[in-house]
Amino acid sequence: MTRGLPPARRRLPAVALAVLLLIAGVAVAAGALAPYPPRATAGAPVGAPSGAHWLGTNDLGQDLLSQLLVGTRFSLVLGAAAAGLSTLLSGTVGVLAAAWPRAQAPLVALTDSVLAIPQLPALVLLLALRGPGPDSLAVGLALISWPAYARVVRSQARGVLRRDYVEAARAAGASDTRILRTCVLPEVLPVLWTKFLLTLRWTILMEATLALMGLGDPSAITWGLMLQTAFGYPLLFATSAWAWWALPPALAIAVLTVALSAAGRDFEAWLNPASGPGTGPGYR
Amino acid sequence: MAGPGRVAVRTLALAVVMVVVAVVLPRALPGSPLAAGGDVAVPLPAAVEAELRRAYRLDRPLAEQLAYEVGRLLRADLGRSLATHRPVRAMIAERLPLTALLVGTAVLASAVLGGMLGTIAACRPRAATSRLVEPVIIGLGALPEALVAMLLIVVLGTRFPIFPAGGAGTPFLAAGGWSWRVVLDALWHAVLPILTLVIGLVPAFSLLARNALVPVLAAPFLLAARGKGLPPARVLWHAWRNALPPLLTLLGLRLAFAMTGAALVERLFAYPGVGSLLFEAVARRDYPVLQGVFLVFGAVMLAVTAVLDLVAVLLDPRLRGDRG
């Protein structure tokens, strides 16, 4: 199945998957693992790492290790919500546009319009409109990230619907929903999985980006917000503070996104070895 | 319907959508350009506020504003900024070349660099370069752009100040007239922002090139060519010709996305491009400027997608007629 790829690459998904599982485990157990409640004033402000605080404390005296652990959960939940919603939209719009002739023109037009609106500006406006909050962030990210894969799903579903056995099933009196469920969905689902993984990666990056720009949701604890408060400290790079305050969340983001793109890319390659990764809209 | 005609109709329809979005969206934002959240408690004097409200038609209903703005756009007039009172066209015109410099150089450099790395990876998958360089590139590309930018600023711009950490040029260097120093100074200031963009862009190009080349290199016609004893360089040349179209598509899309995506990089480097203008305009709720920037971004996106669609249609006869 991994034709054309050197053997070394075949091991990557196992590693990536293991890393993802580990991170998910941390997210689930964050409450138990964290030595302090993440918001509690647990020590002196801006304290260097010590036995009591392995990663030191931030400007409000909150334990950074606890924030990093709990941040895993917020980052993942937010990312999963946005990616899930986005995937659902891609799938629904794509399948509907393929299966329902009347909806085709308006849905294709909608897809193209959203695709043509510049992403970052639209997101900035959207967030200003609704105010930063976990829900508006997730909705906003989903709203701008669905169209690319809606196109992919649509062309794939159209291909399926034209096949002989589908025609035969229809002639035999199978209902539309039945055809969608038994014939189209199984073909489309793997694409949607890839889409989910890659969008999850993208949302985590965007969350960090928006947080760094001051557009994050301040009521949550995420890696992006940890970075933002760290960069708000004027002496971050004048002292060793960067090493224990800014570096851990940055590394966490990097590890998670690398693992996600490795997993997603492998999925894509597995699905379509000829075109390979990077050609699809996976990078959105 | 014939392919090119379809592309034209689609582009026109999208342009209309875009104009409406560009005019309505900024005005739908909460907040007002007259109370834009500055850190002073005493607002604009009443007379100033009344004058601005009237001059910029903020007192009219939205539909009337939309009609007025569309009429003005048809005369190729983008209006004046509510904050600086300068013509929006001039504000965008002085920044567009800077954004184009950043994005154009970054995308081209990434395409070349990524193409090279992808070729090496495709031809010699076991070579040390492919096995070591690629994971590093992918790892770097997986970092948030903002973080990469900040690290570059701190390490190369501040700790070891080899490159300027912000701005598009040494202030007032151009005052003495244009010279090679001015040009080099501008390039010098663009190094770090371009580097940030390149780090994010190279993995996509490298992977694409590799994956486009791998199947082509294994394709029967190339095996035949190799069997005939064609030198490896020629084989590669043939492979490249077949791998080029997807690379060009990605190039165009990246160019369009990077135009708007560079906004963040511009802001972090205090680089006065169109993107940083967008952030300033959002903060000030400067409707005319927001509108103008949106239209420019939209036009770039539309132009690139239209050209790509046309090229696809012209290159591939199968796509003519019913497509998409």
Added chain:
Amino acid sequence: MKAIAVILLAGLLTAAPPNPTPLRLTWWTDAGFPTPFAFSTLGPAGVARLTFLYDTLVWKDERGLIPWLAEGWRISPDGATYVFTLHPAARWHDGRPLTARDVRFSFEYYRRHPFRWVDASVVAGVEVRDRRTAVVRLRRPFAPFLETIAGVVPIIPEHVWSGVEHPEREGDLRMALGSGPFRLADYRPEAGAYRFVAFPDYFKGRPRPDEIHYTVVPTERQVLAVQNGQVDLAMATTHDVVRAFASHPFLRVLETEPLSIARLLFNLDQAPTSARPFRQAIAHALDRRRLAETIVRGPAVVGSPGVVPPNDPWYAPEVRDYPYDPAQARRLLRDAGYGDRDGDGWLDDRDGRRLEVDLTATPVRDVELIAAMLRDVGLEVRVRAVDPATRASLAAEGRFQMLLTFHTGSGGDPDYLRAWFVGRDANSFARGSAMRSPSYARLADQQLRAVDPTLRRRLIAEMQRLLGEELPSLPLYYRRFFWIYDSRKFSPIVTRGGLLNGLPLADNKLAFLPR
């Protein structure tokens, strides 16, 4: 590769500071074209930039008001007429003398094309008695006139602006002609870069240095930039920079007066914040000292419920204080009818519904601490995080219960006690958080007319007392700005009551003049 090497080499050549003489000052945004009609009103940078190009009738140094364009002035006994005698040597950058006619023209022109920073409409007219004597007549006695108008409103040249119909659209460098110590030699709007060169014939003496550049440095990089010698002045808002630079060979830190105030505004039109005991309970529930010292990371000036900061000459010590006392807060809330009826730890109202209160703010660190302190007394806080422009309009429309705001101006002439709490300005800043009592409005008006300083002091003290009783807003703390500067290049000064009126800026033009 070769091309890169060439660029690297060339960069090394150009990256060397081209000319060490200009003083390099910074801000983090563009400040607009520096005329009284086009400067940026978002933040204090624009109006501060004007002071290099233009002069005002009076000015301020470390100790307070000093003569400037006006060598001297007399005030009529009723406080409604000011006779200014202009300095004989004052002249415009083009060499023409600055006369009383320009003073008259300025105020007349501002009536049609208002100055964007302060409302000067209290000036009824200016009479030119002779070349050097201008008689300014006010519509009514106006005690803060010298500090808030004569010391702020730039005098503009008649021969430049006469006949100009859209002054805000003028962007030609020649239009920025003033009488100030520096001329505008260049302005790059896209980069927010200004080049000022000394005006050698300045009437207060030749300014030093010969050239000042302003460039944009983002806030998060200000300290790094001055540390690396890329600029000569940078700003921070936390006290830790004082310690960080205490033993630096040449970088010094200048602390301004505590001119920036953090306030928690209450909406008096909505329950529960409309009830005074509720507001007082919040005041007792907040440990304002801990909040301030955490945020400022060092010694802090804790908010006085009377709004005027404790170190200010206008401060009234008799203002009621609300010490940190969670038990007292709970008592007040219980007396107001809120109690934990279902035993879940949260306060409920009389119908058993959980008491929730909105806190609207931009994403700042304070919010987390405030919400935690209020939750400690059983008050559920719903944080609404918005961007500054949204906060401004929510405040102006009265769509908030509690709203956290930071702004400058808590210093200088105490007329801000009127502007912030009664009348049009107060309402367009925060509808619903103004003073309702007619007696406060009466005091606000009386202090405006009070020519006698002792009388005015008594009125201002009474206003502070009422503010402390009523608590339309709770001052949490005051901030100083910390300016890190290269002491080898210049020595900025702390202006009494803030630059112009209440601005915590270090770039007073006096620092560049012989003294």
